Amino acid sequence: MQSNLQATIIISTFNKPEWLQYVLLSFDIQTTKNFEIIIADDGSDEKTKAVIGQFSKNTDLNVKHIWQADDGFQKTKILNKAIEASNADYLIFTDGDCIARKDFVETHLKLRRLKCALSGGYFKLTEDVSSKITDTIIREQKCFEKDWLIAEGQPKTFKMNKLTTSKTKAIFLNFVTPTKATFDGMNVSCWKADLLAVNGFDERMKYGGEDREVGERMMNNGIKFLQIRYSATCVHLHHDRPYENEEALLLNKKIRQETKHAKSTYSKYGIHKS
Template identity: 30%
Template sequence: MKISIIVTTYNRPTALNLVLAGLAKQVVNPQTEWEVLIADDGSKNDTAQLIASWQQRFPTQLAHVWHEDLGFRAGAIRNRAAAQSSGDYLVFLDGDCVPMPDFVQQHAQLAERGWYIAGNRVLFSESFTQTLLNQPNAIEIMEWSVWQWMVAKWQAKSNRALPWLRLKLSAMRKKRHSRWEVVKSCNLGVWKTDFIAINGFDEEFSGWGHEDSDFAVRLLRWGILIKDGRYAVPVLHLWHQENDRSKQAENWQKLEVTLKSHHTAAKIGYNSYLN
């Protein structure tokens, strides 16, 4: 199995740099092939320069997939990157979500036919995020001790103290198998064949909001159930200002249409990029 990590970004190179530093620290079994594709939703040239600098020293293939900035089009750039990926399994990661060193390997171990993985986040405060982004050695957070994580939680730098904890959980991971509300595209693992079967993300969702819920609902309808990724594939979510939510109400109405319908395939999606 080959894993394609698809990292969505938009004009935040300092955060993306820390995410790439986290990906560069991955501890992956030799038999696990993987690649990284940066799904760039129209960033300026400083992001391209950052990616180019990482390509010279990255431990695996690193590609830059870009489209013009025409507003928030995360679904579209994810579809475009997925069409250019060569993996059997897709892991979607946001460009402000720093992966732990076992992120790729844990996703590989959780991957199971008939299921997709809903990962979770550890939220960092605004002040702590700024501190990290201003430190050249910020990625050393990956080497924090249990005590340091406990202190960070107590000091309100982080909303959780256990990102280091790994639990098998076994059957517990499948208890919320139809809870589409828990699925976030900032940390999501899915077989590429299943992604293609539902035509990826629906690009009729314009602007921020609910395109990941629509994706989750259509996957469930296709017969692919949700596997809980807590205590296995957490990511460290850097603080950011809220996105423009002017389209949220309109997108919620589109999600309600999905919930009341029977379709599985996105109207405008992955197959737009096959040529």
């Protein structure tokens, strides 16, 4: 165990071993190495286990694979298990399809504040550009360069500003963006104690806003969410969402409305069941 452990990176995944391989590589080349990685695996098959095993052999980082059997979309349950297994006081959440820029961890650590959570950004790659990502592209950080992306066919949009390396520009854009700072599981960080205080994720929730709901409880409990979407960035690899379904979305919406209406600060369906 690293003695100067400053963060636990929690990466959620499900049967995307080729994407996870790239994501893990992006954490292996971070500008700071004082963190551990926990992979919160919602029932992937042996291919994912093999990718994690291979990566663990070749990295100096401490890597834990927390797995549960596939029983439909149960991401909230595996995330709660990962929170419990974490060894650092500070947690950074991302997904197994988001490649982190090499200053990702350093930025979250530099900007963290007591009684605050940080809401980062992500830039969506097209299916075509996603297929052109390689280990070399990640090592050379080309997937964060506008010129490379445009040359490979990524449409030029305002959202490319999320890839800025100018701190001044990032601070300005964070300040003027109309997008609210929320708990978005692709790129968010907070103190472990603040998450435990609201009892983690509500395990009744399926796909669609399940991460926002825990953030809403944290806000109700006095945690301020700070906007860093132009400072801490990752690129999101393209994939389909076969787990989206109307019934689950309605249930999640109902739970979120209850949280909002009651100004809930705690879920009895979280880490500790009551």
